[in-house]
Amino acid sequence: MDIRALHEAVLRQWASSSPPFAQEARLKAALAAPGMLYYRYLYTLVRILQPGRILELGTQSGLSALCMLSALPEAGRLITVDSRPASGYCLRPFRSDPRLHQVIGNDLDRAIYGDLDLAGLDVLFIDTEHTYTQATQEWCLYRPCLRPGAIVVCDDIHLNPGMERFWRELPAPKLDTGDAIHASGWGLCGYRADPTEADAWMC
Numbered sequence: 001m002d003i004r005a006l007h008e009a010v011l012r013q014w015a016s017s018s019p020p021f022a023q024e025a026r027l028k029a030a031l032a033a034p035g036m037l038y039y040r041y042l043y044t045l046v047r048i049l050q051p052g053r054i055l056e057l058g059t060q061s062g063l064s065a066l067c068m069l070s071a072l073p074e075a076g077r078l079i080t081v082d083s084r085p086a087s088g089y090c091l092r093p094f095r096s097d098p099r100l101h102q103v104i105g106n107d108l109d110r111a112i113y114g115d116l117d118l119a120g121l122d123v124l125f126i127d128t129e130h131t132y133t134q135a136t137q138e139w140c141l142y143r144p145c146l147r148p149g150a151i152v153v154c155d156d157i158h159l160n161p162g163m164e165r166f167w168r169e170l171p172a173p174k175l176d177t178g179d180a181i182h183a184s185g186w187g188l189c190g191y192r193a194d195p196t197e198a199d200a201w202m203c
């Protein structure tokens with residue numbers, strides 16, 4: 001799906017699209033906070049795409065993973081990674097869900113995944129340390145795992161000059177959704193199978 005059409009579909013559907021856990025007072029507030037609408041965005045995006053494989057870089061509390069997991073089809077798989085062992089507390093009740101794989105470690109080290117197969121990713125969510133070097137290294141490391149047409153979601157693309165540069169250099173097609181979804185920026189990139197000079201230059 002064309003990324004602009006995808007974004008518009010998310011915006012059309014998200015008013016009527018709320019994760020099943022969203023009534024819990026604590027989570028309801030987090031999901032509705034102004035400038036933090038990206039949690040519901042992720043839920044709706046996954047509901048629309050029905051992806052087979054998602055990789056999230058940066059679990060933190062696990063709320064974004066929980067939003068995606070809630071919309072993931074039965075046969076889908078969500079791998080979420082964070083360097084902090086205490087990350088992912090929102091995911092505790094779902095630890096036995098066969099769709100969920102929580103990995104602890106530095107995401108620049110592919111060995112942390114052990115036997116988990118990362119090939120054929122449909123969605124990659126980049127959301128760890130928001131620096132040019134980190135985001136670029138992540139893009140270069142995980143790009144070969146993307147299937148053609150995969151969606152790369154980039155958080156905080158306007159947080160600092162490094163992230164602005166990362167976003168600028170990321171190859172098209174891409175869509176900057178502005179600051180309404182997340183105050184520090186939110187972008188979608190559609191992965192093409194044919195690498196361009198821009199891709200090669202970044203890596």
Ligand SMILES: C[S@@+](CC[C@H](N)C(=O)[O-])C[C@H]1O[C@@H](n2cnc3c(N)ncnc32)[C@H](O)[C@@H]1O
Nearest residue numbers: 058059060064082083084105106107127128129
């Ligand atoms: C912005 S938070 C993630 C937020 C989460 N995706 C959400 O939307 O709720 C960034 C997380 O990335 C983790 N992180 C930073 N550098 C990392 C690295 N090299 N490998 C894995 N995780 C990393 C941090 O520990 C932190 O929990």
